[in-house]
Amino acid sequence: MIDDILNEMLKYLYQYDDYWIKNRVSNELRRIIEDLLNGRAEVIVRRTESSLIIAVRGSHVTLEIIRNRDVIVQILNDFPGTTMRIPDVFKEFVKNRNRYEELAKMLLAAKLGLANTDEGENKDKPRMRTTRLWQAVFWALLYPGDVYISIKSINVNVEDVTITWSFTANNHVSYKENALKIAKDLDEKTLLIFLLTSILGDGYANAYLRRSRLRARIEITVNAAS
Known part of the structure; x- marks a missing residue:
């Protein structure tokens, strides 16, 4: 039973990986980071109680940098579950x-x-x-x-x-x-x-x-x- 759940998750992960490769998300992510470093990116800033979040949205991916936690969060915008x-x-x-x-x-x-x-x-x-x-x-x-x-x-x-x-x-x-x-x-x-x-x-x-x-x-x- 547990194997079945893990296999379904793994199957979905492979689909996620295929989407990433097929849509060249790595290249888009690289461009977003370069634009961010060079001041060309359109940045969305929001605050929470504990941190500051900077977000840059691309065609297929959104990059979020969370201050105080040193975390980069990559979110695929339109990939379905x-x-x-x-x-x-x-x-x-x-x-x-x-x-x-x-x-x-x-x-x-x-x-x-x-x-x-x-x-x-x-x-x-x-x-x-x-x-x-x-x-x-x-x-x-x-x-x-x-x-x-x-x-x-x-x-x-x-x-x-x-x-x-x-x-x-x-x-x-x-x-x-x-x-x-x-x-x-x-x-x-x-x-x-x-x-x-x-x-x-x-x-x-x-x-x-x-x-x-x-x-x-x-x-x-x-x-x-x-």
Whole structure:
């Protein structure tokens, strides 16, 4: 099942690469950088709370330079995404009805944790954008059915190059607005799963000694719907 998802992503990546080569995007990107350095480029500047973003738009690609993070983001303007069919692997493997009902509660808690942090929404549908391959696959398995995938950007800095994947679950409704409200009714076991996926999504956990006792510290960043 996981191999199927990875193969679909790889197939889409090859299509992305073909588009890049066929439309000579590298040459266009080189011209954009030269124009930017020589003051010939038409520049769009916007500010966020944490950084300044400079964007230059070409025919096939948009180049974004993010100040304070030393990141160049390359976005293909008109390259479409694709839809892949995600099987309900959990239902296929757990045949016993009572066990599946228990598992469904755990899966809901996992969804709520991600919805509470990293996850966004697209027309009330769950959407995940991530550079982490494990998170993309895990998230897709939580939302069986039609999942629309696309490459949001290619991110370049002095250390590495990453791909930002965007996944939208077309057959589901987002929990983004009500995740915390629903989480209040979780039992002890499912609450731990909620905390785990919240931490994995956009959180931090650490253990420290206080008065000779080991205590846990958990910090979670709750992102607004986007």
